Amino acid sequence: MKKSITLFFLLVIICAAYSQSSVRQKTLVQKDSIKKSKMGIQIEEKKLDSLVTVLGVFKPFKKAAHASYYADKFNGRRTTSGTKFDNNKYTAAHKKLPFGTKVRVTNEKNGKWVIVEITDRGPFVKSREIDLSKRAFMDITSNRGSGGMLVTIEVLSK
Structure with a gap:
């Protein structure tokens, strides 16, 4: 009888601990979403930061530039700046x-745009001006099967 009572209490304690941990996880998610709404700025992952367009002006850098994207084999490797390359982030490589x-x-074909951060050097092909991460490239391309497109590059000046 004593064993069954202790097992019962042990089971109750484990259930209580499990339910508290799931409650904590739920509240963390809620707190995170509350913090974003308190700031009054809705951060979109698609555009690097919606606040960027408010703080500065984009000045034309080059029109009719040829853009391509990184191959999957570079995912996880170090870039020239020292950061780890991730094909799912909004980054790019530029020569200068x-x-x-x-x-x-x-x-230039469809008017879609993305904001990327320069984290690497390249592309090392004379005809190309900028290499985008795969995610950034696929967000603005009109033909997903293509490997390049003509773009307009504008630099943020504060």
Whole structure:
């Protein structure tokens, strides 16, 4: 009888601990969403930061530039700036622009654009001006099967 009572209490304690941990996880998610709404700024992952367009002006850098995207084999490797490359982030490689520069890249065919950050050097092909991460490229391309497109590059100046 004593064993069954202790097992019962042990089971009750485990259930209580489990329910408290799931409640904590739920409240963390709720707190995170509350913090974003308190700021009054809705951060979109698609555009690097919606606040960027408010704080600065984009100045034209180059029109009719040829853009391509990184191959999957570079995912996880170190970039020239020292950061780890991720094909799911909004980053780009440019030959001359400084690291950390925010750039708006607009597809000239359909007008779609993304804001990317320069984190690497390249592309090392004379005809190409900028290499985008795969996610940024696919967000603005009109033909998902293509490997390049003509874009307008604008640099954020504060």
